[in-house]
Amino acid sequence: MATTTLPIYTKRDFQTDQEVRWCPGCGDYAILNAVQSVFPELGIPREKFVVVSGIGCSSRFPYYMNTYGFHSIHGRAPAVATGIKIAHPELEVWVATGDGDSLAIGGNHTIHMLRRNVGIKVLMFNNRIYGLTKGQYSPTSEYGKKTKSTPFGSADRPFNPLGLAVGAGTTFVARAVDVFQPHLKEMLKRAAAHSGAAYIEILQNCNIFNDGAWESVTEKESRSEHVVTLEHGKPLVYGKNRDKGIRMNGLDLEVVSLGNGVSEHDLLIHDEHHSNPSYAFALAHMDEMPGFPTPIGILRSWEADRYEDIMAAQVTDVIAKRGPGDIAKLLHAGDTWEVR
């Protein structure tokens, strides 16, 4: 087998000639920029990428990526992607989706794809609203949210996307933010390197229909007080002066101020590979409690066989045991008789 040297890709190679039509100021531009910066560096031939999407502003993504792309139907991207991956495990399949596409109509396909650990990388652009259809509430909108379809306030409690992902047994669970470019790029690289399913919730701002949804996280003045960046092997420290931390108190997480007898040694040391999913689950739900920061980074990363590899191995095993299939034999199987 001849090996060709990989061309040196640049961002240009992953850009299409299509005019990008997201609203000016949309967080999706930042995500596109990050993906187009990272893909060239992954050492993967461009023709191996397939970007699959559903329906939504998020799902316009494939049109702007110069790779094979499939803009499918609302909620079904994980299923389409699963078919691609099973048929061709060697392809690099990414899904661009949103909070509505992935967690409302697509909820079922999302959890099953993650449960199966199909080697697909999901980028879920969470803007807590339905943007494309102009402003209805979504499964991640806050309780009481007033929108076009909920003028008196939403009666729904929202999903916790990463809690759901952990619950489904996802082998790579992470959160990034559209405007934290270096961190987002790092998350994309880590997801690419992960062999099984990866689910990244990207906090994204829809400046037209839900502007400021993540303000507390992204606002320059306050972000360091409201975000804790998870790093494997490092203590959970945050704050402008790195003076706050998270520690375990019995079964509960607790915010503590460093100093006065409390040092970094008392804090939780982040462990991406912690065997018990409860730890990652606790991290996923942490910022629902008042006074807690929002964790970004990799909540959980563990290894498990990829679904497509198990499927392929079965085929190989059966061929080894029974020999390659013989159609003539198949047609003649069972009792046959001849009429002369």
Add this chain to the structure above:
Amino acid sequence: MATLTESPIHSHKRETIDQAVIRFAGDSGDGMQITGNQFTNTVALYGNDLATFPDYPAEIRAPAGTIPGVSGFQIHFGSNQVYTPGDAVDALVAMNPAALKVNLSDLKRNGILILNADSFKETDLRKARMESNPLEDHTLDGYRVFPVDLERLTRAALTELGLDAKSMDRCKNFFALGMCYWLYNRSMDSTFRWLDHKFQGKPLLAEANKLAMRAGYSYCEATEAFQVSYEIPPAKLAPGVYRNLSGNQALAMGFVTASQKSGLSLFLGSYPITPASDILHELSMYKNFGVLTFQAEDEIAAVTSALGAAFSGALAITTTSGPGMSLKSEAMGLAVAVELPMVICDIQRGGPSTGLPTKTEQADLNQALFGRNSEAPIPVLAASTPGDCFWIAFEASRIALKYMVPVIVLSDGYLANGAEPWRIPRLEDIPEIPVQFAADPLTFKPYARDPQTLARPWAIPGTPDLEHRIGGIEKEDGTGNVSYEPLNHEKMVHLRAAKVEAIAQEIPDLVPAGDPDGDLLIVAWGSTYGSITAALGAAREKGHRIGHVHLRHLNPLPRNLGDVMARYRKVLVPEMNLGQLAMVLRAKYLVDVQSYSKVQGRPFKQSEIAAKIEEVLSER
């Protein structure tokens, strides 16, 4: 036309007849399907032509002895061509009162009635809601009744084996089978072989069932109860090698064959649903053919994963029944928009909604032709017999791959589970399916068209420099870029319709069976083939000039259909729906066709078609 021959050894007479219809009926737990399948296999091997009709109960395991739990298996076998499982039954084997009650009305006058006398006690009669015992109340006087103590006799035959009562009773269906083998003069050899194979790890059970079967056979031989046994000579089928085949099995084999002939790997995305699940089961066994079967989380994931596999270059299929087709509508529309090859099988059943899962119907034609938003034409093919399912699967795959289009295959519960002898084709006689993936970046345009087929090129992920995007939004002709331009949309709508119409260029002209012109043309599709064919012969013998065209292509229709219909005074369309094909024919050809509907969850009887033919011809 029977001839009597004295048998030298016994006092029994052996009568030669040319056909018989037997029905086995009992509880779901009585093994009636196994019994029926074994008898079928044996007569097939002997060389009779045959058709079968398994009649499954709706409930998985209704309370024993009750009406909803009755399971039946009917086989019609003969020395001539057999087209249907038979309108009326010559011999009914009823394992309990409920089975008798459900099936008696189909037994011919003076027909053979073998009853399990052990199960006609008070409690059994009550479960079947019978006021009196038919063995005593003279309601069975019009039949030749043979009450047999099946449980007692089976236990007596198996005493040596040391089995518990329940295990022994479970063998009583083989006692009944043995009796039928004697009655119709058939060898028990293939069933012995089958038992040895099935109970490989449990030789005691194999032995038990064999003993029970032999005991049943001997019982008929030894007792005076049966005075006549029957001989049905082999049929004159076209020369070749044959096997028995059910429609679902045939579909599976057709797809694997298409996979091999096209050089593409087969991908099935499916979800269990009666009566299609067996296709998934069958294909999941073919791993050494490289077949990938994916049992998805729901019907929609089944079809969309298949579409993803198609995008990546596989021969992609999905299988379901009516309710699943409804769920798949949106994805089928997407397949139309992205113009990828895929085959969707609808094994129709009684509807609407959950309907009658184990009963047959052919009322999804409207759904197949029209069931998507906007103008989303899809080619539709329909199998006529269980064996034809093989050819339809192959043809559907061929069309999908050649025209880059999703294709619907319609079958139904009756074809799916029914079996018939099938002449095994030689692989060399089955054509290759040429497939050409796009390769040249200089000439590639995602929505360029082949002038003859109007298919767009198939560029699969992994091919350098052919990167492109497809999707459900309307596309610009040629480039495939998203386009909302009004005239482009109109052009694309027409192009997609024209592509489906172009398939007609390959459909052979229809040649009616029977008379090429005359009083009446029967136009039909699907599993009505057998009943119509059987009725046609008799009707023509009366001097009527009748033709029959059985459509395998429902969209597009064969190009000469209009011409053919014009050659007859009247057109009759029998369908197991309220006239769906009839409506299409009227709309397209402005011909005043007559619709004949039956929606009872059972196939047409030959006699019903015959009566309708008479009725239509007698009208002015």
